Amino acid sequence: MKIFSKTxxxxxxxxxxxKVWGEMLSENACAAVLxxxxxxxxxxxxxxxxxxxxxxxxxxxxxxxxxxGNSVRNMLITAVSAANSMVWDTARQRVHDVMGTTCVAAIVxxxxxxxxxxxxxxxxxxxxxxxxxxxxxxxxxxxxxxxLVEKGRITEEQARTHPMRNKITRAIGAEQYVTPDYFExxxxxxxxLLMCSDGLSAYGDDMDILTLCFDSKNEDCCDNLIKYAxxxxxxxxxxxxxxxx
Numbered sequence: 320m321k322i323f324s325k326t327x328x329x330x331x332x333x334x335x336x337x338k339v340w341g342e343m344l345s346e347n348a349c350a351a352v353l354x355x356x357x358x359x360x361x362x363x364x365x366x367x368x369x370x371x372x373x374x375x376x377x378x379x380x381x382x383x384x385x386x387x388g389n390s391v392r393n394m395l396i397t398a399v400s401a402a403n404s405m406v407w408d409t410a411r412q413r414v415h416d417v418m419g420t421t422c423v424a425a426i427v428x429x430x431x432x433x434x435x436x437x438x439x440x441x442x443x444x445x446x447x448x449x450x451x452x453x454x455x456x457x458x459x460x461x462x463x464x465x466x467l468v469e470k471g472r473i474t475e476e477q478a479r480t481h482p483m484r485n486k487i488t489r490a491i492g493a494e495q496y497v498t499p500d501y502f503e504x505x506x507x508x509x510x511x512l513l514m515c516s517d518g519l520s521a522y523g524d525d526m527d528i529l530t531l532c533f534d535s536k537n538e539d540c541c542d543n544l545i546k547y548a549x550x551x552x553x554x555x556x557x558x559x560x561x562x563x564x
Contacts, residue, residue: 320427322349324460324560325426325474325541329518337516337558341380348428350378351560355421355440355516358489362418363409369400369409370402370420370491377401384428392501395435397423399491399499404470408494419490422499423458423514427562432506435499437461438487441520444504451473457502461489462560506564518557519548537563 324341336356339483340564342351354370364458377398386394399422421438439460446453463486467473491497506512511532519528521536527547535543540561548557 320347320349321537322351322560322562323421323538323541324351324353325545326558327518327545327549329556330549332556335443335556336366336367337518337556338364338367339376339560340371340560341560342375342377344397344426344428345384348382348426349383349562350424351514351562352376352378352424353440353514353516353558353560354408354423355418355438355556355558357421357487359387362413363420366406366418366492367411368418369406370422373388373402373405374398374422374424376395376553378424378443380558382426387435387478388503391433392420392503393434394501395424395426396501399435399437399497403491403497404495410492415435416554421516422491423486425512425514425560425562427506427512428439430505430507430564432457432502432512432562434458434502434504434506434512434520436502437497437499438490439520440516441514442502443512443513443515444506445529445530447509448508452533454525456525457504458489459500461500462487509560510564512562512564513544514560514562516556516558517546518555519544522551522554523547532561537561 355369
């Protein structure tokens with residue numbers, strides 16, 4: 320098992336409000352947390368930094384390989400809740416009281432990926448089916464355009480260029496309490512889990528992302544995905560975490 324992560328400011332923004340952490344927890348387990356901050360001035364960067372620090376600390380302090388799946392689920396959800404409380408309280412203490420962050424976090428061990436998300440930062444499962452390469456979005460965006468897609472008002476293609484595509488409906492710190500979505504999926508040997516901020520997903524194509532991941536050396540994948548996002552305009556900060564089982 321291997322894990323790689325990287326964040327980049329992009330070509331347009333003056334500050335990187337993304338934060339990402341990834342680490343091996345043992346020889347057979349690893350974890351990653353990726354957050355994309357929102358808020359004026361430095362508020363988004365502060366929010367994402369708080370969330371990554373709290374969630375990663377909870378994981379490192381509490382994870383062990385004998386945990387049941389339900390224990391991992393509870394640990395991840397309570398870690399997100401703790402991060403939400405801290406970001407919410409911090410915002411109340413500052414002049415700018417609107418701050419928040421998306422979050423996608425995952426632990427992979429024992430042939431299973433355990434994933435939580437809030438907002439529109441994503442997790443993708445990359446695998447082979449027969450001789451075909453496949454990519455599947457695991458998480459579901461908490462966003463205005465996703466709601467429109469689900470109601471049949473716009474198509475997936477229209478969502479990519481919709482003027483409100485950056486408006487999210489759920490974030491850590493935006494309200495006093497938050498409920499993350501939770502997912503479990505089996506991961507066989509050689510399969511991959513890709514986590515990314517919308518600096519990649521909003522400006523790239525899933526099939527291009529799939530090809531880059533399978534064509535790149537593992538250690539080059541994060542760099543190549545960031546270069547790809549910047550070639551497509553680099554309009555946003557872009558962060559990726561890449562786990563190979």
